[in-house]
Amino acid sequence: MFSVESNYRLSKRPQTGGVVTNSHSMLPVRILSARIPSKPMISRKFRLPYEHIVKQVTHEHILEKGTGLTFEQMRYLDKTQKKTTASSDVGDQILTHIKRDTDIQIKQTYEKLIQAERSRLEEEYQLKTNQLNLKWKEQLETEKHTLQEEFNNLLTNIDQKRHETNREKEKELIRRMKDESEAALARQWQLANERLSKAVEDTERRTQRLMELQFIQEKQNVIDETVAKMEIEYSQRERIALQTLKQELEEKHQLQIREIDESHKKQIDEWKTKNKLTEKKFHQEFNDRVRLESDFRLLQTDYKRFMDYTNFFHSDYLLKLHHVGQQLTSKKICDTKFEQILDRILNELNQTSSTTLPSNYSRSSSLKVSKCSLNIRDN
Structure with a gap:
């Protein structure tokens, strides 16, 4: 271009x-x-x-x-x-x-x-x-305007022709519709009479059913009123019975509480007496223990004095043990032989102690004395 x-x-x-x-x-x-x-x-x-x-x-x-x-x-x-x-x-x-x-x-x-x-x-x-x-654009507008006018003219012509052609059809249609409407009206009248008779029968049945329901409702109302009155009376009687029962139970409960209190008091008195007796026994035992400990301390002091005066060799066992130890230091015996000698000495001492003294007393006393001596020597 x-x-x-x-x-x-x-x-x-x-x-x-x-x-x-x-x-x-x-x-x-x-x-x-x-x-x-x-x-x-x-x-x-x-x-x-x-x-x-x-x-x-x-x-x-x-x-x-x-x-x-x-x-x-x-x-x-x-x-x-x-x-x-x-x-x-x-x-x-x-x-x-x-x-x-x-x-x-x-x-x-x-x-x-x-x-x-x-x-x-x-x-x-x-x-x-x-x-x-x-x-x-101007040409298009003018052409559009002219075409619109032509189109409107055509529409008016078509409408006129359509009205002319449809006028006779409308007359025939009106006549046919009148005939059909009369026939339909007769059918509707017949149907209306049938429906009216059915409606009358339905209303009669409904009224009868409604009256029955009203009678049942009145009967139910009377029953409900009587039940409500009976419930009120029953609740009153029940409240009175509950009050009387509550009073009886409270009285029984008070009696039981009194009996339980008396039994508890008796038990408390018994436990108090038992407690006093146990306290007496405890004080007595405690005094005995204190006395025994004081005697034992005196015995320990005596034993210590005895040990100090005898230079530790206060028994045959210690003398023998001292003699065997000197032989071991001078290499006259070996370690195994030393152990055998110690075992033999212990057996001899046990046999002699069992023959001379009662078994339980001798063993307990020997053990106590040996322990005490060791404690004193350590101190």
Whole structure:
């Protein structure tokens, strides 16, 4: 759409000058007809390369170039300021730089012009499309209005024809409906009479049932009243009986409590007497024990004195043990023989003690004496 409209506008636009080639046929005319300004700083020799002359550049041309050159070109030209002539290689390089700058500038101008023309064409296209849309909307509204009117006219015609065709059908339908309604009314009247007779019978049965239920309800009410009265009387009698029973039980309970208190008092008195007797026995036993301990301490002191006076050898057993120990120290007997001698001495002593004294008394006394002696010696 854009390309066709732009070509159409370009074909209608008058020519402003310039030559349009086949390669740039798509560009606008004012872009194609724009003349490229000539560079006054470039000599005629360089603008006409087909002339068979020597390519040279002078110091004047370099100064006329001015700021159009790049920084590298300026440095290169500063080095060659004092030279009046330059070689052909230097001229070729300057020409190539100048051509490149001019090509870049031309390309930039072409791009700017193309961008401006494109924006202008887009604005024109947008404006044209908006105008066409408005025009199409107006046409659609008008066509819609006309079609709606035609449709309404058709509907009215159809309704008229339908009413005309249906009028006779309605008359026939009304007549048939009257006949059917009369027949239906007769059937309904017959059914109503039948239902009325059934309803009368149902009401008679219901009233009879209702009267029976009322009689049963009254009977139940009388029964409930009598039961309530009997319950009240029974509760009163029961309350009186419970009170009497409670009094009797309380009296029995008080008697039992008295009997239990008397029995407890008797038991307490018995336990008190027993406690007194046990206390007496305890004091007596305690006094006996204290007396016995005092006697035993006196016996211990006597035994200690006896031990101190007899130099520990107060029995045959100790004398024999002392003699055997001296033999053991002098190496006259060995350890095993010493143990055998000790066993033999103990057996002899046990036999002699059992023959001379009663068994229980002698053993208990010997053990007590030996323990006491050991305690005294330790102290």
